[in-house]
Amino acid sequence: MQDSKMIPLVIFLIFLCTCALTPVTGYPSGKVTSACRSMRPDHGHAPQAEPIHSINVDKTIFNPGDRIKVTLSGSRFNGFLVQARDVENLDGSAVGSFALIDERVSQLLTCGGIQNSAVSHTSKERKLQVEFFWIAPANSPKHVQFLATVVEKYKIYWVKIAGPIISQPNTPPIPSKNHSSMIPVVPPSLHKRFSPAGCGSTKFCIRNPVSCDPEHNPKCFFLSFRKDGQSVLVEMSGPGQGYISFALSYDHWMGDDDAYLCVKEDQGVQINPAYIRGRSHPEVSSPDVLRDVAWRLEDGVIQCSFKRNIQIPASKERFDLGGSYYIFLADGDAKDGLLLRHQRQPLMTNRMYNISGFPEDVGGSRSPLIIKFHGAMMFVAWMTTVSIGVIIARFFKPVWPTSSLFGEKIWFQIHRCLMITTVILTAIAFVLPFIYRGYFSKRAGYHPHLGVTVMILTVLQPVLAVFRPPPQTPRRGIFNWTHWATGTAARIIAVTAMFIGMDLQALDLPDPWDTYTMVGFVLWHVFVDLLLEAHGFCLLKKEYIGLFYV
Structure with missing residues (x-):
C-alpha cells in the first residue's frame, strides 16, 4: 500500500527534474528580435513596477546624423534591450540606429526591418553599465525617447524603462503627457465574481460540476466565451493553488495546443497566452494579442478575463476561434510563476465545439x-x-x-x-x-x-x-x-x-x-x-x- 503511494511521488519528482532541464523562452545570447515590438521577455512573470536602472545621454539636442552616447547603468543585471522611439508614438517602431562601443557586452539587432535599430546583451554575464552610440536618422522625429528593458534574473525584470527625451533644435515643446512612467503591466482587478447568466443563450459555457454557479460555489470550474464583434470575451474561474488554464486542441491529447494561462504570482495574477508542444512545459507567448485583461483572487479561487480577436493571421500558434476544438480546463501548482505538472487529469469536453458559434452550456469529464x-x-x-x-x-x-x-x-x-x-x-x-x-x-x-x-x-x-x-x-x-x-x-x-x-x-x-x-x-x-x-x-x-x- 505504501509502495503504491510512493509511485506517483517518484513520477512527480522525475517530472520536476525534467522541467528543470527544459529550456524556457529566455535569451542569454541577446537575440531578442521576437520581442522588438513589446520589449517584453517571454518569461511568464509580472515585470517589476519601480525601475532601479537609468538611461543617460551626453546631450539632449540633436541634428540628423548626430552620434549621441547612451549609457545604461544601475544595479547588476544580466540582459537588456534598448531602443529609441518617437515620443508621439512610443508603441511604434524603433527609430535611428546604434553603433557599438564594446562588442563583448553588446550587439546590434534589426527591429521592424530597420537595421541596427536596437542594441542588446551578448551573454548573461552580469554587468553594471553598458555604453553605445545612437545615430539620428535623416528623417528623425522632432522628439525621441530612449526605452530600455532590463533583466536582473529570470523572474526579476523591468519593461520599457523610460529614458531621457532628446529633441531637434527649434522644435515646439513636447505635448503635455507623462513620458516618465513605465507601461502598465499589472492588469486591473475584477470587482465581482463571474455569473453563469447567459450560459447557453448568449455565451458558450463549460462548467464542472454540471450547472455549478461560480458566484456562490468556490469549487466550481467555469469557462465562458462570449462573441463580441470580431473578438471573444473569455472568463475563466476555478479553485487553484497556483494556476488555472484552458487550451484548444484538435484532439483529446495534450500537445500542439493553443493555451491561455492565469498564474498566481505574489498577490496578483499573470495572464498570458502559450503554446504547448507535446508534453513539454508551455511556451509562454507575448500577451500583446490579449486586451482588457483583468483578474481576481478570493478564497482560493483564481478568476481572470480577457478579450482576443477571433482571427490572428500573423500567429500560427493562436488558433482561429471560429473553428471547432476539444477544450481542456486544467489547474495545478506553480512555483515562482512556473507551472508544475497538474496533479489530476484536466477537465475535457467530450467532443469538439465552436466556441464563437451557437451558445451552449456543457460539462466535461476528467476521466475518459x-x-x-x-x-x-x-x-x-x-x-x-x-x-x-x-x-x-x-x-x-x-x-x-x-x-x-x-x-x-x-x-x-x-x-x-x-x-x-x-x-x-x-x-x-x-x-x-x-x-x-x-x-x-x-x-x-x-x-x-x-x-x-x-x-x-x-x-x-x-x-x-x-x-x-x-x-x-x-x-x-x-x-x-x-x-x-x-x-x-x-x-x-x-x-x-x-x-x-x-x-x-x-x-x-x-x-x-x-x-x-x-x-x-x-x-x-x-x-x-x-x-x-x-x-x-x-x-x-x-x-x-x-x-x-x-
Missing part, C-alpha cells in the same frame, strides 16, 4: 469513459467473479457432493462459468487502455506492467485446466498446487495493480474514499475466507469426534 470501463471491468472480474469462483471451488464441494449439471458437478460448473467470465472481462479490460492511448503508457508506473502479468496468468489458468489429469492419477496433486499457485498469484498481483491504478490521473477517483472502498472489499473477502475455513474445520472436527466414539 473507456478508462472508466477498464477500471469497472477489472473490479468486477477480480473483486467479485474470481473471488466467488474460488469460494465455490474451495468450500462448496461438500454442499453438492453428488448433484450434477450438464454432466458435471454443480460446484464445478459454477466455478468454471465464473472463471470464464473473469477471463473474458480481464481480456476486454486489458485492451481498452491500448485502444485509448494507442501505445504502452510510460507515465502509469508499475500499473501496466502488473496488468500484463495478470493477463498472462489469466490466460495460463484455462490452458492448465485443459490439461487437467484425472482425479486419481499421481499428477493430479501437481496440477492442483500449480492451479492454486497461479490463481493466487494472479489475484494478489491484480489487487496490487488496482490499488496503484486508483491513484492514476486518468481514472480520477475520489481520494481517499477509493482506497477505503478497496480496503473494505479486501478485508471482507479475507473475513469470509477465514469464516468458511473455521466452519469447515469445525465440521471436520465434529466428524472426527463422531468417528472416535462409534
Whole structure:
C-alpha cells in the first residue's frame, strides 16, 4: 500500500527534474528580435513596477546624423534591450540606429526591418553599465525617447524603462503627457465574481460540476466565451493553488495546443497566452494579442478575463476561434510563476465545439469513459467473479457432493462459468487502455506492467485446466498446487495493480474514499475466507469426534 503511494511521488519528482532541464523562452545570447515590438521577455512573470536602472545621454539636442552616447547603468543585471522611439508614438517602431562601443557586452539587432535599430546583451554575464552610440536618422522625429528593458534574473525584470527625451533644435515643446512612467503591466482587478447568466443563450459555457454557479460555489470550474464583434470575451474561474488554464486542441491529447494561462504570482495574477508542444512545459507567448485583461483572487479561487480577436493571421500558434476544438480546463501548482505538472487529469469536453458559434452550456469529464470501463471491468472480474469462483471451488464441494449439471458437478460448473467470465472481462479490460492511448503508457508506473502479468496468468489458468489429469492419477496433486499457485498469484498481483491504478490521473477517483472502498472489499473477502475455513474445520472436527466414539 505504501509502495503504491510512493509511485506517483517518484513520477512527480522525475517530472520536476525534467522541467528543470527544459529550456524556457529566455535569451542569454541577446537575440531578442521576437520581442522588438513589446520589449517584453517571454518569461511568464509580472515585470517589476519601480525601475532601479537609468538611461543617460551626453546631450539632449540633436541634428540628423548626430552620434549621441547612451549609457545604461544601475544595479547588476544580466540582459537588456534598448531602443529609441518617437515620443508621439512610443508603441511604434524603433527609430535611428546604434553603433557599438564594446562588442563583448553588446550587439546590434534589426527591429521592424530597420537595421541596427536596437542594441542588446551578448551573454548573461552580469554587468553594471553598458555604453553605445545612437545615430539620428535623416528623417528623425522632432522628439525621441530612449526605452530600455532590463533583466536582473529570470523572474526579476523591468519593461520599457523610460529614458531621457532628446529633441531637434527649434522644435515646439513636447505635448503635455507623462513620458516618465513605465507601461502598465499589472492588469486591473475584477470587482465581482463571474455569473453563469447567459450560459447557453448568449455565451458558450463549460462548467464542472454540471450547472455549478461560480458566484456562490468556490469549487466550481467555469469557462465562458462570449462573441463580441470580431473578438471573444473569455472568463475563466476555478479553485487553484497556483494556476488555472484552458487550451484548444484538435484532439483529446495534450500537445500542439493553443493555451491561455492565469498564474498566481505574489498577490496578483499573470495572464498570458502559450503554446504547448507535446508534453513539454508551455511556451509562454507575448500577451500583446490579449486586451482588457483583468483578474481576481478570493478564497482560493483564481478568476481572470480577457478579450482576443477571433482571427490572428500573423500567429500560427493562436488558433482561429471560429473553428471547432476539444477544450481542456486544467489547474495545478506553480512555483515562482512556473507551472508544475497538474496533479489530476484536466477537465475535457467530450467532443469538439465552436466556441464563437451557437451558445451552449456543457460539462466535461476528467476521466475518459473507456478508462472508466477498464477500471469497472477489472473490479468486477477480480473483486467479485474470481473471488466467488474460488469460494465455490474451495468450500462448496461438500454442499453438492453428488448433484450434477450438464454432466458435471454443480460446484464445478459454477466455478468454471465464473472463471470464464473473469477471463473474458480481464481480456476486454486489458485492451481498452491500448485502444485509448494507442501505445504502452510510460507515465502509469508499475500499473501496466502488473496488468500484463495478470493477463498472462489469466490466460495460463484455462490452458492448465485443459490439461487437467484425472482425479486419481499421481499428477493430479501437481496440477492442483500449480492451479492454486497461479490463481493466487494472479489475484494478489491484480489487487496490487488496482490499488496503484486508483491513484492514476486518468481514472480520477475520489481520494481517499477509493482506497477505503478497496480496503473494505479486501478485508471482507479475507473475513469470509477465514469464516468458511473455521466452519469447515469445525465440521471436520465434529466428524472426527463422531468417528472416535462409534
